[in-house]
Amino acid sequence: VATVALAEVLIMVSLCVLLHDSGSSSAFPRTNRLLNTLIIYAVNRCLLTLVGAFRHCRTRHGILTCYLMLMPP
Secondary structure, rough: OOOHHHHHHHHHHHHHHHHHHHHOOOOOOOOOHHHHHHHHHHHHHHHHEEEHHHHHHHHHHHHHHHHOOOOOO
């Protein structure tokens, strides 16, 4: 799960850098707005994926803990 989180952050950072660099040279305001919107979508997607991965870890840990507590000694 940590690998997925790291990959997601790296993808988000690279997308933001590439989109920001592309937008800084554009003379069209609509293009700049679109690229800014895409940057916001990339950040939101990353945050949502990280929250999902964190909840997945908590759920798996919780299930494992409950399972070990139910096992007879």
